[in-house]
Amino acid sequence: LAFAVTLSVVAQFDHSHFVVLYFLPVIAGAFRLPPLQLGGLLLLICSATFLEVFLEASRGRTVAALEYYENTIVCLSYITVAIIVKQIVDQVEERERALELSMQELKSTQSKLLEEERLAAVGRLAAGLAHEIRNPIALIAGHLSMHQERVAKDLATLLSTEISRLETLTTDFLSYARSTPPHKEQSELRPTLEYVAALVRPHAERANVALSVEVKQDIAFAFDSHQIQQALLNLVLNAIQASRSNSVVNLCARALGNDVEIEVENSGEVISDGQLKQLFEPFSSTKTGGTGLGLAISRSIARAHGGDLRLRKNTNNMVSFVVTLPLSKD
Template sequence: MEDHDSFRRQELVFAALNLLLIGALLALQAISRFVRGRPTASVIVVLAGGFLVQAVYLIWLRTRKARISEVTRRFLTYWSLGFNSMLALVLTSLTIRGDTAYYALMLLPILEASFRLSLGVTIAVIALADLISFMGAYGLKFGEYIEAGAMSVIYTVMGVLVWMLVNNLRAREASFVRNLQELDRTRQQLLSEEKLAAIGRLSRAIAHEIRNPVAMISSSLATATRPGQDETEREEMFSIAAKEAERLERLTTDFLVYACPRPVQPSRVNLADTLNYVATVARAHAANEGVTIDVAVDSNLEGEFDATQMYQALLNLVLNAIDACNRGDLVRLDAQKNGSGKIRIDVVDPAGPIPAEIVARIFEPLFTTKQGGNGLGLAIARNIARAHGSDILLRINESRRVCFSMEIPAHSGSQSLR
């Protein structure tokens, strides 16, 4: 079934060509009447009437905006066939036993039938065109019948050949559509299987991460409640259980943040305040590791982002950088506008390069090489960046220089400071 737009384009082309054909015949016959006194005035009137009807039809097609239904399409197709056929019959009848070329009006009905209708209908239209050709030769010399026969052969070859080509193309198109649908089903199946596999890997990793603190809590409590334990050892076991419970709570909280991120609520924020706050919060941990944090950002630089989420993402990046450093190293937190009107934020540390096998999995949830880490920090940070229409990239990974970068929208100047 042809869709509305395709039918409308085809019908506009057919109608415009038909108008051009009728107009050319009208002009030629008007000149012939002026020069030779033939054909009769009735022929000119019929041609002029046909030209007017076709012009009105073309205007209606061009101005119609409503969708053309399947029933209307079929009606318009048969109307076009009938209009040209009737016009050719009438004009041939008026000029019988004389010079006539009105069989040319059957060219477009044959083509239209070949494009849209069955082979049987196409052959019927060809037969009508052949009849009109022989009508035009009636009562004339034998050579005129030969010309009519040649024209009939041309009509038949043209109509059948176009019908075969069009239907061959439609069969190929249908085959392509089926192949695309099959590919789409296969793709969806592969995606579903990949999602299930990813869920399985994630579930195993979560189970592994949860099992360790649960086992520690269970064994510590069992030891603490065992008869004969002195108070010091019992307090130590309770302390271990409390720490493992805290680690378990932190793991589940981080996983919930990763699995169910909060919707982004962007606002106009001073980026220097955000970066300095992240550095201030991270400096206590940096001091314990003997690492220094440096911030380089324009004090007037402003962006459009969710300040709470951005703080969480940047803090995860900075803490990861600190943990990768050696004592005496420097972690830099930089921000500046780039050429695309966005702000690029870089977290740079000298603990490189990161091995290729780790780079391939660095953003994978629950993958970590850090003692006591849960492997969700970078995954959460990347989710936050993507929610802001950006991403986190390992932009530089070389000896003594590792740089994680992300971009955020710069302030457009159309909102008030919140």
């Protein structure tokens, strides 16, 4: 810009054509500057364009009105070029942002596919393992119940406890590994929540924990009631086990836009950062004796319905998980 101004001023021609050099800073500014600063640059360049005419008038030469008109046309040309270049730059930047977003989504999708492939392989292995373990467990349990009087009482109790634990483990293995597609039917959500509450209420009473069920409004949509019962059963049992004595576990549902939110709240301790990193990973448990498959199974069910499971609150005296499901009719 300074170079163009200098040439225009020192030129002794009646009509200096060095003002064409002003297009260079105009184009560069349109590429680099935000709109407000670009406007300031155009004002400066237009002022410099008319400066040449004023200097010629100061030299004693008569300046015709046509020259002011010509300089005005030149300034309008600067502005037009700046607008066109700025629009082109904005379009290019918008496409770059869209491309970058698409690349990020592609990477995320690729990561999910790799994770799902890995988990599918683990699931197939788990299914085979669970099947092989389950049969001998059933045989041991049957013989133990038949001959329990002949076995020492303590040993019988120990064997029964361990068999029960292994049965739970293999059942969870199979539930996670099979992950059958949901059989959706148009149903009311309230009976499902009340059924889950009825199942876990004895566990809650033994733990001295109250259970509250709240459905904000009548909600009916297409879902697999058996799978949703299983997902919520895992969450509510976890909430009861994590709750302090004389506390309340809340199971509530509400419709929000095109989704349904089912939230399970408890007054347990905060989940540590180390546990958060592997919270939904298979075989990762936050409690002693857990199989580490409950949350993974619940999230798998939610995602199979087109929704998700996430941790919403994680503070002292307030931990909550939310199952989000789409309000679809098929």
